[in-house]
Structures are given as structure tokens and as C-alpha cells.
Amino acid sequence: MLANLAKKGDWVQVQVTILHPYERAPQVPEDTKKVPLEMRVKGFLQDEVAEIGATVTIKTMTGRLVTGKLVAVNPKYEHDFGEPVPELITIGLELREILESSDGDDK
Amino acid sequence: MSQDRSYAAVMARRAEIMRKAVGIDYEKFIIEGIAFDYEKMMEEVGYSIEEVRKIQAETCVGNTPLVELKNINRLIKKIAPKGKGARIFLKDEATNPSGSFKDRRAAVSVYHAQKLGYKGVIAATSGNYGAAVASQAAKRGLKCIIVQECYDSQWRGQPEILEKGRACEAYGAEVIQLTVGPELFYYTLVLLEETGYFNASLYSPYAIAGIETLGYEIAEQMKELTGRFPDAVVVTHAGGGLLTGTARGLKKAGATQTKVIGASVDLRGLHMASDTDFNRKYFTTGHTGFGIPFAVFPDRSDVPKNAARPLRYMDRYVLVTQGEVFYVTEMLAQLEGLQRGPAGNTSLTAAIALALEMDEDQTIVVNETEYTGAGKLPSAQLTFAKKMGMIVKRADPIKEDVPGKVIAIPEHPSQIGVIEYPVEEMKKSYLKELIKRENRSEFTETEMKFLEEDLRATRAEIIKWIEEVKKSL
Numbered sequence: 001m002l003a004n005l006a007k008k009g010d011w012v013q014v015q016v017t018i019l020h021p022y023e024r025a026p027q028v029p030e031d032t033k034k035v036p037l038e039m040r041v042k043g044f045l046q047d048e049v050a051e052i053g054a055t056v057t058i059k060t061m062t063g064r065l066v067t068g069k070l071v072a073v074n075p076k077y078e079h080d081f082g083e084p085v086p087e088l089i090t091i092g093l094e095l096r097e098i099l100e101s102s103d104g105d106d107k
Numbered sequence: 108m109s110q111d112r113s114y115a116a117v118m119a120r121r122a123e124i125m126r127k128a129v130g131i132d133y134e135k136f137i138i139e140g141i142a143f144d145y146e147k148m149m150e151e152v153g154y155s156i157e158e159v160r161k162i163q164a165e166t167c168v169g170n171t172p173l174v175e176l177k178n179i180n181r182l183i184k185k186i187a188p189k190g191k192g193a194r195i196f197l198k199d200e201a202t203n204p205s206g207s208f209k210d211r212r213a214a215v216s217v218y219h220a221q222k223l224g225y226k227g228v229i230a231a232t233s234g235n236y237g238a239a240v241a242s243q244a245a246k247r248g249l250k251c252i253i254v255q256e257c258y259d260s261q262w263r264g265q266p267e268i269l270e271k272g273r274a275c276e277a278y279g280a281e282v283i284q285l286t287v288g289p290e291l292f293y294y295t296l297v298l299l300e301e302t303g304y305f306n307a308s309l310y311s312p313y314a315i316a317g318i319e320t321l322g323y324e325i326a327e328q329m330k331e332l333t334g335r336f337p338d339a340v341v342v343t344h345a346g347g348g349l350l351t352g353t354a355r356g357l358k359k360a361g362a363t364q365t366k367v368i369g370a371s372v373d374l375r376g377l378h379m380a381s382d383t384d385f386n387r388k389y390f391t392t393g394h395t396g397f398g399i400p401f402a403v404f405p406d407r408s409d410v411p412k413n414a415a416r417p418l419r420y421m422d423r424y425v426l427v428t429q430g431e432v433f434y435v436t437e438m439l440a441q442l443e444g445l446q447r448g449p450a451g452n453t454s455l456t457a458a459i460a461l462a463l464e465m466d467e468d469q470t471i472v473v474n475e476t477e478y479t480g481a482g483k484l485p486s487a488q489l490t491f492a493k494k495m496g497m498i499v500k501r502a503d504p505i506k507e508d509v510p511g512k513v514i515a516i517p518e519h520p521s522q523i524g525v526i527e528y529p530v531e532e533m534k535k536s537y538l539k540e541l542i543k544r545e546n547r548s549e550f551t552e553t554e555m556k557f558l559e560e561d562l563r564a565t566r567a568e569i570i571k572w573i574e575e576v577k578k579s580l
Contacts, residue, residue, distance in 0.1 A: 018285070018290070018294055019114060019288075019293075023113065023114055024114070024288065024290065025288070025289055025290050025293065027289065027380070028289065028290075029378050029380055029381045029382075031382045031383050032287055032380055032381055032382040034382075035286070036260075036286075037285060037286055037288050037294075038258075038285070038286045039283055039286075039294070040258075040283075040284045041281065041282070041283050042276075043281075060281045061280060061281040062250040062252055062281045063250070064302070077273050077481075078264070078269070079266040079269040079270050079273070079481050079482035079487065080481050080482070080487065081486055081487055082484060082485075082487035082488070082489065082490030082491070083490045085485065085486050085489045085490065085499070087489070087499050087501055087516050088433065088437055088485055088486065088516070091434060091438065091516075092437060092438075092440070092441030094519075095182060095437075095438055095441065095442055095520065096442070098185060098186075098519075098520065099181060099182050099185070099442065
């Protein structure tokens with residue numbers, strides 16, 4: 001199965017524009033007002049077959065039907081543990097050294 | 108659904124939607140004008156400590172360990188002036204089922220939703236509360252929708268919020284991921300109307316009653332461990348619920364002399380609803396973007412009368428920097444063997460600075476920890492920060508931190524400090540916002556009495572502040 005093609009029952013993600021820029025709340029700052037409020041939600045594809053970008057309907061985990069643009073098939077969790085951060089790596093050693101030094105013990 | 112779902116139309120139906128979704132008639136607690144009977148609301152709608160303990164025990168929530176941070180306390184003694192260096196104890200709330208104190212809040216909300224016969228619950232939260240509600244809903248067999256503010260307009264997701272979304276899905280919840288904007292509240296109303304589910308608001312009396320057990324347990328456990336109540340409890344402060352609930356629980360246990368100190372990460376200057384500022388912050392909660400606005404106008408929340416009213420209980424408010432909290436998160440992992448946080452370590456960071464100024468025979472309790480992992484770890488957040496163009500360096504955090512530009516990680520534990528934010532300033536801001544909203548600066552006798560309680564201030568102070576505020580308007 002191609003990653004950009006989904007069939008009925010597949011776990012997919014859709015995107016829906018909730019508010020266009022001109023519909024946004026009055027208190028929204030200027031930069032945010034220039035862009036739409038968009039939403040993504042995952043669920044099971046209801047259409048027989050669909051390609052990325054197509055308008056489809058999904059059934060979400062609570063059983064709601066949501067229609068939107070198909071943006072991912074079997075969407076992956078993309079957050080991770082990050083890279084080793086040089087500014088952090090030595091902190092433990094530095095603290096251990098202070099703890100094990102004899103300075104300040106007589107206080 | 109044939110109803111008009113435009114922003115203005117839905118917001119106009121707000122009161123009606125909320126009444127159906129929370130099951131509280133807030134009108135009955137209103138005394139006059141701005142005045143309402145807070146204690147009556149908490150009594151009639153909330154649950155007693157005994158009831159809450161029973162409800163929480165059903166889903167393994169609460170009764171978390173309280174531990175002395177002996178290695179960190181030794182480190183503090185080494186760098187503290189003679190006679191200073193209070194002992195720090197940590198309430199390990201990460202041991203709750205979904206990994207944070209938020210389970211206490213969710214336990215009561217979801218119990219109540221089930222009791223009232225709702226088929227599902229909805230919570231608007233980008234924080235640990237989502238996982239807590241999802242976890243409790245799973246246990247009680249209710250459907251669950253969590254609404255998150257998660258991405259900027261380029262679909263760059265805040266790693267911590269993405270992780271919280273994953274956790275919600277792991278408990279079987281439907282997760283709604285939105286781009287930046289305060290209309291998250293609007294869309295939550297749309298979903299409440301569509302589904303008829305219960306609004307598991309963070310700010311209902313149930314949610315706050317759920318946290319009271321945390322303060323109560325701290326008082327009991329400290330009495331048992333040290334023979335007396337703690338001198339101070341430091342609370343990571345965002346929406347105000349943790350501070351309010353903890354303080355109320357401490358008082359109910361008799362710890363009336365314990366100082367309640369709020370601590371937030373300093374993100375002043377970054378606009379919370381700004382698409383560009385959104386990914387310039389590496390803490391998604393526990394920061395000034397929530398801490399100050401929610402203290403000065405609690406009823407900005409998703410319920411008509413917020414049960415979280417921190418100015419009633421806060422004795423002192425201090426700010427710490429992102430870099431300090433990342434440093435202390437490393438400290439907690441490598442000296443105490445506890446991998447937690449980082450946002451939950453905001454209060455621990457402040458506690459270390461406060462311990463250095465407090466006497467060595469005094470005690471401080473840090474009232475929470477939270478689970479950590481992918482997206483949440485300092486390494487995940489700092490990798491993301493660097494990608495967003497932040498400068499990350501080892502330097503004196505109090506002098507060199509610039510929210511949205513520079514993250515300064517201390518070079519030595521003696522650089523851990525706090526920025527004082529006078530509670531009085533927040534009380535004045537509260538009055539300023541109130542005067543602007545109401546478009547009047549005269550208040551009735553009943554309203555003044557309410558303000559004395561809501562601000563924990565004397566009549567003379569309030570009159571003086573109103574005069575000051577009027578001049579600045």
C-alpha cells in the first residue's frame with residue numbers, strides 16, 4: 001500500500017479549516033489574524049479509497065464523523081528525545097564534584 | 108446541526124452551552140454585581156476531603172510519596188550562608204496514574220460527569236490535564252475528547268504538547284489539535300454543543316476540590332516526617348488551580364501558618380496568542396503567560412465563575428527562568444535519581460533559591476513533579492529551541508535570560524535565583540482590569556466585601572489601590 005493512498009478503515013488524519021483569517025476572534029494579535037485557525041484530528045477512513053489531499057470523512061475515537069482534507073495515512077508520532085545538548089551534559093558531573101568537595105562542610 | 112457555528116453566534120450561546128455542559132447553575136451564587144459567594148459554591152458544588160479521597164482511591168490517584176531531597180539539601184548547605192539552607196521535601200506527584208497532579212482534578216470531574224449521566228467528557232487543555240482526563244475517562248468508561256493548541260501556522264508542533272497528545276491517544280481519547288489562537292475555547296464550545304458531553308473544566312469546583320487532598324496530604328506527611336507543618340510550600344503557578352487547591356487543603360489540615368509561594372517561569376513579553384511567539388517558549392505551562400492573567404482575572408476561564416482564585420491564598424510570587432529549570436531538572440535526575448519534569452520543576456527551582464535565604468531549621472515542600480519523556484525532556488525542548496533560533500548558553504540566568512531569545516543555563520548552583528513579582532502588583536492589576544471591564548470605579552458595600560476576600564486585602568488597601576489605578580487609566 002502506498003503511503004499516500006488509504007482504504008476504508010485505515011487510521012488516518014484529516015485537516016479542517018475552522019476559521020478563515022477574516023473570521024478570527026477580535027482579540028487575536030495581528031500575526032495570528034493573518035492565518036486561519038486549523039484543526040487536525042485522526043480517525044478511521046469511511047471512504048472506500050482516497051489519496052492524500054482528497055476530501056474524506058473519518059470516524060473518530062468517539063464515533064464522530066468529521067469531513068476534511070486527508071493529510072496523513074497511519075500518522076507517525078514525530079516528537080522525540082532530542083539531540084544530546086552540550087550545555088546540559090556536564091551539569092551532573094559539575095554538581096557531583098561540588099557535593100563531594102570538602103568546601104563549605106564546616107559551616 | 109443547523110445552528111449557526113460562526114464565532115460570534117457560538118460565543119453568544121456560551122452561557123447556555125456551559126450550563127448544560129457543567130451542570131452548575133452559577134447564577135445562584137451571585138450576590139450582587141461582581142460579588143458572588145465563593146465558599147458557598149465550593150461547599151455546595153464541591154466534595155468534602157473525605158469524599159474526594161474515596162473517589163480518588165477508586166482510581167489509584169493520590170497518596171503519593173513525599174521525599175526529602177537529601178543530596179540537593181547537602182548541596183544547598185554547601186553554598187548557603189552560615190545558618191541558612193532550609194530543607195526541601197518533594198511531593199512526587201508523577202507517581203499518579205497518568206503522571207501528574209492533574210489526575211486529582213480529573214478524578215473528581217470525571218466521577219461527577221459519570222454520576223450525572225454524561226456519556227463523555229471534553230477538556231480544553233494543552234497540558235498534562237488532557238492525559239489525566241483521558242485516563243480517568245478510560246477507567247470509568249466514558250468517551251473523551253481533548254482539545255489542544257498544538258501547532259503554529261507552519262505546522263511546527265510544540266514537542267511537549269505533541270507528547271501530551273500522544274498520551275491522550277494512548278488512553279483512547281480523541282485528540283483535536285489546533286493551530287495557535289484563543290479560539291480554542293470557541294471550538295470547545297462547538298464540540299460541547301455537538302456531543303452533549305460534560306465540560307471537564309480545569310476551573311470547576313470539582314477540579315479544585317480534587318487538589319485539596321494534595322495540600323492535606325502534604326500537611327499530614329510533613330507532620331509525620333518532621334513533627335510539624337512545613338514553613339513554606341512552593342507551587343508551580345499557571346491557571347491558579349494548583350495553588351488554590353493546595354492552599355485550601357493545607358488550611359483544612361490545620362497548617363494555617365504555612366506560607367504558600369507561587370512560582371512561574373518568566374516568559375513576560377511573549378504574546379500567548381501570537382503565531383510567531385508560540386514556538387519561542389519551551390515551557391507550555393507553569394509560566395507567566397498563564398500565571399499573571401489568570402491571577403488578575405480568574406473568570407477569563409471556560410466557566411462563568413472560576414473556582415481557582417490564587418490571590419486569595421498566595422503569600423508571595425517569584426519567577427524563575429527556563430534555563431534554571433532545565434538545570435534543576437538535570438540536578439534532580441543526577442543527584443536524586445528522579446527523572447521528572449521539566450515544567451513541574453519550576454517550583455523546585457524556586458525552592459532552591461528560597462532555601463538559600465531561609466533558616467536551616469526551616470522546611471520547604473515542593474508540591475509536585477510530573478512525568479517526562481519524549482518531547483518533554485530538556486534535551487527535546489532545547490533541541491527544538493535551537494532549531495527555532497534561540498541562543499542556548501551557560502551563563503548567569505537572572506542577568507542573561509531573555510524570553511524568546513536567550514536561554515541561559517546556570518554555570519553554578521549559586522546562580523539559581525528568583526525574580527520577585529510583588530503580589531500587590533497583581534492585586535492592583537486585578538482592580539485595573541475590573542474597572543476597565545465594569546467601566547466604573549465605585550463598588551457597593553457588598554462588592555467591596557467580596558473584593559476584600561478575593562484579593563485578601565483590607566478595605567483601606569483596596570481604596571488606596573483603586574485611587575492609584577484610576578490615575579493610570
